[in-house]
Amino acid sequence: MTTDIAPVEERLVMAQTVTNQPDGPGRRIGKRGELTMIGNVVPGGAALFRERLPQFQAEAGYWEGRVGTVQDFRILLFDNDTRFILSLVYDGDFEPYLVDITTQAGPWLDAIGTGVLEGxxxxxxxxxxxxxxxxLIPAEFFYVGAPDSTVRDIKRMEKLSKAVGDMLDAAG
Structure with missing residues (x-):
């Protein structure tokens, strides 16, 4: 079986420049930053988290829509539900993002964290x-598929794509 692998020079053409966030912890590529937290779950917190999970998931679009800069967000419980990883990719700098989540999604994050996350x-x-x-623990490896497209850019492109598709359907 032959595998066609491009020469190393060709593979490096699309290399991304990874830097540290200019105003806080985490890595950055283009307009996107990453944030990863690892901490402890309080005893009984995992059961409470899973009990509330359907509501958290259902409200995620509303709360993260208010923040407006979150590309993706995940929370994992591990080590027999004694620890958590919270990881996300967002647009922009760290400090403004921290202000945004505090002011725009505080009640939702409080419902997620209270009684679940130690401290x-x-x-x-x-x-x-x-x-x-x-x-916070900066990622060792970080890659994003579209480093210069913000959430706002992506939503605009989706609307434009739908409008063009609707226009072509109407003309067709």
Whole structure:
């Protein structure tokens, strides 16, 4: 069986420049930053999280739509439900993102974190930013498929694509 693999020079043409966030922890490629937190789950927190999970999932579009910069967001419980990983990709710099999640999605994040995540102070607490920063671990490897397209750009392209498709369907 032959595998066609391009020469290394050709594979490196699409290399992305990965930098550190200019104003906080995490990596950055183009307009996108990454944030990964690892922490502990309080005893009984996993059951509470899973009980609330359908509501969290159902409301995600609303709350993250208010923030307006989140590309993707995931939370995983592991080590027999004693630890969590929270990981996301967002548009822009770290500090404005932190302000946005606090002001725009605080009630939702409080429902997710209260009684579940060890030490969670609540998004309205003056200690919220300190708590988030204390659990952050910059990614060793980070890649994004469209580093210069923001959530706003993608939504605009989706609307444009639908409008063009509708126009072609009407003309067809």
């Amino acid at each position: 969670y102070p609540g998004m309205s607490s003056p200690k919220a930013a300190e708590w988030v920063k204390s659990l």
